[in-house]
Amino acid sequence: xxxxxxxxxxxxxxxxxxxxxxxxxxxxxxxxxxxxxxxxxxxxxxxxxxxxxxxxxxxxxxxxxxxxxxxxxxxxxxxxxxxxxxxxxxxxxxxxxxxxxxxxxxxxxxxxxxxxxxxxxxxxxxxxxxxxxxxxxxxxxxxxxxxxxxxxxxxxxxxxxxxxxxxxxxxxxxxxxxxxxxxxxxxx
Amino acid sequence: xxxxxxxxxxxxxxxxxxxxxxxxxxxxxxxxxxxxxxxxxxxxxxxxxxxxxxxxxxxxxxxxxxxxxxxxxxxxxxxxxxxxxxxxxxxxxxxxxxxxxxxxxxxxx
Numbered sequence: 001x002x003x004x005x006x007x008x009x010x011x012x013x014x015x016x017x018x019x020x021x022x023x024x025x026x027x028x029x030x031x032x033x034x035x036x037x038x039x040x041x042x043x044x045x046x047x048x049x050x051x052x053x054x055x056x057x058x059x060x061x062x063x064x065x066x067x068x069x070x071x072x073x074x075x076x077x078x079x080x081x082x083x084x085x086x087x088x089x090x091x092x093x094x095x096x097x098x099x100x101x102x103x104x105x106x107x108x109x110x111x112x113x114x115x116x117x118x119x120x121x122x123x124x125x126x127x128x129x130x131x132x133x134x135x136x137x138x139x140x141x142x143x144x145x146x147x148x149x150x151x152x153x154x155x156x157x158x159x160x161x162x163x164x165x166x167x168x169x170x171x172x173x174x175x176x177x178x179x180x181x182x183x184x185x186x187x188x
Numbered sequence: 189x190x191x192x193x194x195x196x197x198x199x200x201x202x203x204x205x206x207x208x209x210x211x212x213x214x215x216x217x218x219x220x221x222x223x224x225x226x227x228x229x230x231x232x233x234x235x236x237x238x239x240x241x242x243x244x245x246x247x248x249x250x251x252x253x254x255x256x257x258x259x260x261x262x263x264x265x266x267x268x269x270x271x272x273x274x275x276x277x278x279x280x281x282x283x284x285x286x287x288x289x290x291x292x293x294x295x296x297x
Contacts, residue, residue, distance in 0.1 A: 100204055104241040105275070111244065111282060115289070133245050140205035140241055148202055 053185050056122040062178050065117065068110035069171055075103045076167040083160040089152040096160070100143045107136050110174070124184050128177065135170040139163060190229055193219045196236040205241040212249020225254045225267075235272035242276060247283025248290075255287045 082095050110132070117128040142163040149155030198215050199206065206212075216222070224231050235242070251268070258264045261284050270280050 097204065100240050101275075104205070104279075107241075108279060108282065115285070118289075133243070136243055137207040137245060140207045140243060144203045144205055147204060 050186060050188070053122060053188075054182065057181060057185055061113075061117045061120050061123045062181070064113040065110065065174060065178050068106060068113050069174055071109060072103070072106040072167060073171055075099055075106055076164060076171075079103075079160060079167065080164050083157065083164060089149075089156050092156070092160075093147050093149075096143060096146055100147075103139070103143070107139070111136070114174070123181055131173050132170075135166060135173065139166045139170070142166060190232050191224060191227055192232040192234060193221075193224070194234040194236070195239065196234070199236060199239060201236070201238060204239060205243070206239065206246045207241070207243040209245045209249035212246040212251075214249075215246075216250045216253070221250070221254055225257050227267075230266065231268050233268055233270045233272075235270065235276050237273070239272075239276065242279045242283065244279075244283050244286045247280065248287055251283065252287045252290075255284065261288065 078099050079096070082092050082099065085092050085095070087095075111129070114128040114132055117123045118126040142159050146156050146159035146163065149159060195206070195215075198218065206215075251264075254268065255261070255264045258267055264284065270277060272280070
């Protein structure tokens with residue numbers, strides 16, 4: 001009975017050259033595929049984690065902040081309306097007093113949302129309330145300054161206009177922090 | 189008679205919003221809270237109805253030391269009894285939480 005000669009890989013002369021090339025090409029292709037599969041899985045896992053983080057951040061952290069900011073922006077539009085109103089100053093002061101209550105509620109909601117962001121595991125950093133206090137104090141003081149003003153043109157109008165600027169500044173400051181967080185999550 | 193603080197004497201009907209830590213510290217000094225913290229009787233804090241806001245910073249200036257001295261939120265609220273509408277009590281609550289959070293973060297660092 002004829003016994004087959006064992007195949008010795010790499011033994012030049014026993015296996016035709018082109019067979020050796022084909023064999024090593026197949027091995028290289030297999031290793032390449034394995035590396036690619038592993039890399040794809042790592043990337044897919046990273047993408048899934050980032051997508052989950054983004055989703056949780058958007059729904060649990062960003063959404064309450066945006067809702068509170070929108071409420072404050074709505075109040076800002078009403079304050080702007082008071083600023084351009086042709087009514088008597090005494091009447092505009094009453095309007096502003098009524099708006100102040102909603103403004104205070106809006107600030108309260110925003111403070112709560114930013115405090116939750118500080119404590120949330122879906123947002124980085126504990127700097128969410130940074131700057132908030134200054135905007136709040138300035139805004140509340142400007143309302144008081146406008147309400148207690150004596151001269152309509154010299155005191156009331158400038159205080160209300162400054163209040164509008166302060167509320168815009170708050171919106172920009174907080175919205176920027178909330179948007180920057182998305183970049184931070186994507187780059188993690 | 190239960191000792192009491194009436195914030196109307198501080199606002200004099202001129203402001204609707206109490207803000208700022210410095211202002212809170214000034215109120216603390218003018219009402220002698222350092223002494224009232226040690227009173228055996230509970231202290232009533234009357235908040236005038238015309239007030240719309242007590243900011244966290246004002247609350248911290250006025251009451252943070254009392255809260256620390258009394259040790260807990262429950263003991264603080266048992267000692268200082270706030271007479272105000274729900275809207276302002278929410279703000280008082282927010283102030284208490286801010287003091288407690290600051291204390292916790294100070295311990296964690």
